[in-house]
Amino acid sequence: MLQLGEIDRADPRPPYRQIAAMLREAIESGGLEPGAKLPSEAALMEHFGVARMTARQAIQELRGEGLVIAEHGRGVFVRPMPPVRRLASDRFARAHRAAGKAAFLAEADKAGYQPGVDRIRVARAGAPKGIAERLRVEAETEVIVRERRYLANGRPVEIATSYLPVPVAGGTPVEDVDPGPGGIYARLEDAGHTLERFTEEVGARMPTPDERNALEIGPGVPVLTVVRTAFDTEGAAVEVCDTVKAAPAYLLEYDFPAR
Template sequence: MPQLPLPGLDAGSDRAVFRQIADHLREAIQRGALAEGDKVPSEAQLMQHYGVARMTIRNALQVLQSEGLTVAEHGRGVFVRAHPPVRRLASDRFARRHREEGKAAFIAETEGAGGKPSVDSIMITEELPSAQIADLLGISADDHVIARSRRYLINGQPVETAISYIPAELARGTQITEPNSGPGGIYARLEELGYRLDHFNEEVKSRMPLRDEIRALKLAPGVPVFHLVRTAYTVDGRAVEVCDTVMSSDAYVLSYELPAR
């Protein structure tokens, strides 16, 4: 393979042959010899280079796909997976200055990183909360909430889904119940209603995605997600929103500034 020099197999290694081949291809991807969108050498080419059976090559390629490094396209071959632009979750992303500039957190942060943000799949319903949401909001399980579900994209690639739950008594009849919540997003609307925000609590977990999350975020096999639950509190300590978010882990860096006091 003159265009992609690959080392030979180490006969003295106790590492399985298919894993050695996967190691070679992974290293080629990591050093840029195989860039995003490039086609990986075909099974026939790899069989000829390594002198092994087709199943050995397929096992090696499966390792890379399970790691989220490649994607197989039927009838075309295996390609290095293109990763979405990384959005850094900074500790000041919900700063009031962004809302005063008319930008919701996702828009402000994505544009600041040079990306093009967009939102689709917006659905708004009034419903009864789950026990967890009711507990976080400090309301009864019989109290209705407004649920705003949406999907976020950067440069056209889906990176995140989110559902915000707001007590219906606060949001009913306001722009929060409309698909376009207006400049600054729902936090700006809550503050206009007199619920001045003071702080947010977040819990972040990492897990493998559910089937519908794989479809919504177009995740490659082996790519986990961040599951983040955020609660927004007013200056008097009232919880006014809970946001349940699922994010593609290869589209985000979690970056926080923590005081040392």
């Protein structure tokens, strides 16, 4: 049973923040597990001897942090957290492609979750300015655009859009909805573009409304942005992948020599 303390009148923090801190500690310690229902406003009012507005402000603070979600007519619940995916620096290793696994499948094996992908769309369109610069082509040059959403144990964790030059990947299985074992990187190498290195630009921000809907996250939950550029052995940029990841679902891990 959830045990909550009492408000300390000598504490400089306002009562609603003290209540929020107790509930936050219960969530972080596992006293309130993912999916558990929080005490109602009435229960908080009775336990702490506060007004309804104080109880409501405490819950609103947790909602703003993305720790809880409100369900109309049912109450407020601890947000169910998707499995943590550790993004290791070896996730694009050729050995994974040789085994028929794209990066997401390789990560699934390591983390022990059931991978999924949906909302796959493949088309040709003009390259946006930032993408064109990374691909070293003129803005609005026609490129192959692959959009998809990734899921871990059925929960959305990432949306990704890849942009590939038509001279590199046009007319290959890269333009198919299912590019085959090993994913698009395996198909690029089949086409003679042996991959040599990747660069990644990592950022963080709040999601757009469309991103929030696609990732099924509520207000107050940030996203990580990772823009990756793949280069072949000739030094040509053969793909730019723009990804938006639900921040609570990821840890970024990088391994590089000290030299």
